[in-house]
Amino acid sequence: MTVNKEQKIRMYRTMTRIRKLEDKLEQIYRDGKLNGHLHTSHGEEAIAVGVMEALSEKDIIFSNHRGHGHFLARGTSPKNIIAECYGKVTGSNKGRSGSMYLVDTKRGMPVASGIVGGNICVATGSALASLIKQDNIVTLSIFGDGATNIGFFHEALNMASLWNLPIVYICENNQYGEATRREQHQKVKNISDRAIAYAMSGLTIDGTDVIKVYESVKQAVEEARRGGGPTLLECVAYRLRGHSAGDLAVYRPKGEEEKWMKIHDPIKKYKKQLLEQGVLNFQEVEKIEGEIQKEIEEAVKFAVESEAPLAETVGKYVYQEDENNE
Amino acid sequence: MTVNKEQKIRMYRTMTRIRKLEDKLEQIYRDGKLNGHLHTSHGEEAIAVGVMEALSEKDIIFSNHRGHGHFLARGTSPKNIIAECYGKVTGSNKGRSGSMYLVDTKRGMPVASGIVGGNICVATGSALASLIKQDNIVTLSIFGDGATNIGFFHEALNMASLWNLPIVYICENNQYGEATRREQHQKVKNISDRAIAYAMSGLTIDGTDVIKVYESVKQAVEEARRGGGPTLLECVAYRLRGHSAGDLAVYRPKGEEEKWMKIHDPIKKYKKQLLEQGVLNFQEVEKIEGEIQKEIEEAVKFAVESEAPLAETVGKYVYQEDENNE
Amino acid sequence: MSKCMYIEALRTALREEMHRDKNVFIMGEDVTSYGFSVNRGLVDEFGPDRVRNTPISEGAIIGSAVGAALRGMRPVVEIMFVDFIMIGMDQIVNQAAKMSYLSNGELSVPMVIRTPEGTEWFGGGAQHSQTLHSIFMNIPGLKLVIPSDPYDAKGLLKSAIRDDNPVIFFEHKQLYTQKGEVPEKEYIIPLGKAAVKREGKDLTLVATSWMVKHSLEVAEDLKSKISIEVIDPRTLVPLDKDTIINSVKKTGRLLVVDESPISGGIQGEVISVVIQEAFWNMEFPPKRVGSLNTPIPFSESLEKEVIPTKEKIKKEILAMFSD
Amino acid sequence: MSKCMYIEALRTALREEMHRDKNVFIMGEDVTSYGFSVNRGLVDEFGPDRVRNTPISEGAIIGSAVGAALRGMRPVVEIMFVDFIMIGMDQIVNQAAKMSYLSNGELSVPMVIRTPEGTEWFGGGAQHSQTLHSIFMNIPGLKLVIPSDPYDAKGLLKSAIRDDNPVIFFEHKQLYTQKGEVPEKEYIIPLGKAAVKREGKDLTLVATSWMVKHSLEVAEDLKSKISIEVIDPRTLVPLDKDTIINSVKKTGRLLVVDESPISGGIQGEVISVVIQEAFWNMEFPPKRVGSLNTPIPFSESLEKEVIPTKEKIKKEILAMFSD
Ligand SMILES: Cc1ncc(C[n+]2csc(CCOP(=O)(O)OP(=O)(O)O)c2C)c(N)n1
Ligand SMILES: Cc1ncc(C[n+]2csc(CCOP(=O)(O)OP(=O)(O)O)c2C)c(N)n1
């Protein structure tokens, strides 16, 4: 599996886009200008980007509460995401979701789940649909380490392996569930070992290495597409922020965060690689960052200037508005 | 671990008691004299008896919908069990349960669960209570192979291993969940392999060998009592009947049942052993069977002649009747 | 017209819809061979891909149906007893019911959950005899269907399957073997239309599911004294308020009979819907009959104390006309 | 007396009960460090064995509490948002609520589930802002507590912990920071006693949780025109019917305000309880205010359309006196 230059640069751009958009949202949130809950993916950008780069256009991705990166990497515009966080009618969900339940139906991304583990059974059903339709689509379910303790994870993976469904379960192991370290919520050494309980293939990889993520997901997805069945892919990274904007993560052992920042910031690491490989030079890197910074600023402006949804639309689409039904 | 003669005979008596009681209930049910659902444990008697023989008086056991054998082996009188199946006020639950939700608080057996997998989290909480109280009690949770696909199984075992709880999970793998063969509901080869997902010890044993069951449970229970943590113990047997009285199990491959009957009927097997070992001779065996047959007939008579609960008691104990509350 | 059992009417509806639309499929525990066998024979006709046995995993059964529905399939899930739905409750409340709204209508979840509730005369007991439809009325985004005879069962199940929203379809164990007229030719019954099962002018008796039969028998028994109009809402969401309210405006009296425990049951909801519109027309306080606020006991002598019976309904009615 | 916040009142109740009874312990996700931090500091005082962090496993959290309670412990479980209770619903409905009855009273489940519901002004959205207490009213065997101020919060939580039945204790996110008088010396408030939060003679306004504050403010605003009696049931099960009914017999008018979606909400239940007893005393149809029958949208402009506000309550009241 070779990754060409264009891809490499695209992945770098996207990782940078995620980081800058979330830096921005964090700042806006701290300024008290955003409502609700804001979960950023600092330190996990390589997973989102590696995963999406490995998929084909028709594939389906179920995201979670920490989803900005997933959507950006899939191509959703920063404008729609930021506008959604502001609750504007120009947002991805027309202001009905905020940060936690983003959607982009045009890009194969149904509503993300704010319920931990909430998408795992649903995604499994999407794969079942593909099995029945034989439509060659692979479904991805993305969730965290903490979500692997929810019973529905177990029910879904058992079903997926039993029926040999075309699905890849991506576990973003950022080593924490809110304030709880992984050792405090599960004893199993590698989360991917849980695949054994379903006679499913499981793999643990470095989730801060975007190329590694891309290659591993590509393999698992092609396997699933070929009818080889599901995979549980554990991507190990580190949550470089608190659980959500406003959480200062005082519960962390001193120095832990700094250590990971220094060694495992996926963007720093990748940038270094690209420079060493000569894929990019400093000027190009700066240019990219500048462009993206500008893009984000414009997106914020767009969001701020957009309208809030009209009060009278509040009752729409509680039910599908289909003549036969109403 | 040596099993003395007295124990061996007691275990034989109890296995016989379970078989004869359930044969009787089956017959009464077929005669249309019992309401509700009746799940017998034909072929699984060695598990119930081996398990209970290994426990100390203060230990706690959570049973399930297929529980007659568990209660009998723990010492509940056939009278109370049969009366309960008849819905009489002399029944173990005063007629409120029927066959599915038996209880015997004097023998450390809380209400059995008719919800598949329904006792697994609850039993885990009982073990948590013991951990906190340091009362040296071990809790057992008994459930079937199908129950290991319920999410609560996963949540509970993760919790038990994380907290190193004094509990033993007994999976009665009778190779079917209703009409569904195990290969049709899970792919994992041994159910005990699911323990790996929790870094818990797991073991698969012959559930038709009462001595083997006794020894394995004894070991797991003592381990738990010593603070060595939980075990998932899979006891493989075969459901020699349909799922419940009335189910003729037409869905089974031809000959399967007969084969197991012939080779793996736990009572036949054990009787043969005892005769060979000279622990019992034919006369003694016949004497035992005769006594138990009589005991069961008397229990039925007791049940039939007992009163139904009084209508006016229907509202009692929906809530604990404690002055402070009412 | 030909007489058939409720269970057969359901099966015919499933068969017709599966022939009509290849996206319709059935999923549940032992649906090929067991349970109350509404699905009997369908696997032979449509194969195991479209009549799919599942592990005992109510969360994954319901949740995966949501996912399949999001992808254009029309799953019809069977939950063997309504009691077990509680295991998958989160997938219904937090996933199925929210998808359309959160996506501003871009996503739809056209799925049906079929499930039997109520008692078995006798002996299901506390974990196999509950009546739980009332609690779902408080979850916006769900539609609730509860047919009381074979004709309605067939016509409503077909509509439920064609509906683009998550629908919970509540059957009653004791209705399965009830017979009724069902036309050979295809028909559907729209969701949201109540049925006046019997016309009358002195009392409006709103009844659901198995209680409709009791109510009709009581109405017949009392016809010399009291003219009772029996209305079956047939769907709780959407609820055909007008038919009920107009009837009460005519009769001036309302009794609601449902097998749910009284406290928090739909009986109170219906009364409260009516009273706000028809208060000035009412000549007597609206009354309700339901199960006692207890779990369902096993013993026959206790169970029949808990659930609504013809006698209890009759007694309540006579008390409304005693003055 | 000293003023303290609702959240502090809850914490004090927990601390006092944990000192009083060594069997009382706390269990939940990040209870040592996170969430709405009702438990802040308690782990330092009582240690991680009695203030226990759990994995994200709502089923096992609730289910294991049931088991611990069966063994004589008195667990106080925190579910971070009421929405997540749906994951453990089966353990509440099929296990906790049934144990006492199925064992003919030999087993008890003395546990409390504390959980916040309602909106956050603004932005919890569809899966973090629901009001779900209404659905539990239809599950016999559970007690439901829903305090509206610090004084009640403390006294009722202590009773809930001492109660021998499973109790769900519904808090409201917006109440946490509300202040009120709380005596230094110990007191408990029995379950099943409503509180008349304000006396009046023209209208009985039954309100719960966060809605009590709105209702009292409206009563004050309208006092020149209408004398409003504001009653907070404080516990939904047991429900203090007498206090409410007697008030309505006095005022002749009833309005019920609760944040649950209207359809199937407790508003209808309360109206129906009252109307059967006080029908002849009522001068006007009973009315209800609740959330619209929609999921809770994120955007401020939409959320405030959905939930009950002072304005909506006022409007409803004025309409009741327009004639
Ligand atoms: C069922 C459920 N329980 C609790 C929560 C509250 N909560 C939101 S995110 C979170 C931590 C999830 O941890 P993990 O799965 O590792 O994902 P991460 O946030 O680390 O990406 C929790 C407990 C929730 N949203 N849903
Ligand atoms: C949650 C739930 N789903 C379905 C059922 C219906 N049911 C009762 S027993 C049973 C089979 C259980 O299989 P297993 O766990 O292997 O136990 P066994 O009956 O074989 O002893 C089923 C599906 C139930 N009681 N509870």
Ligand SMILES: [Mg+2]
């Ligand atoms: Mg995490």
Ligand SMILES: [Mg+2]
């Ligand atoms: Mg089995």
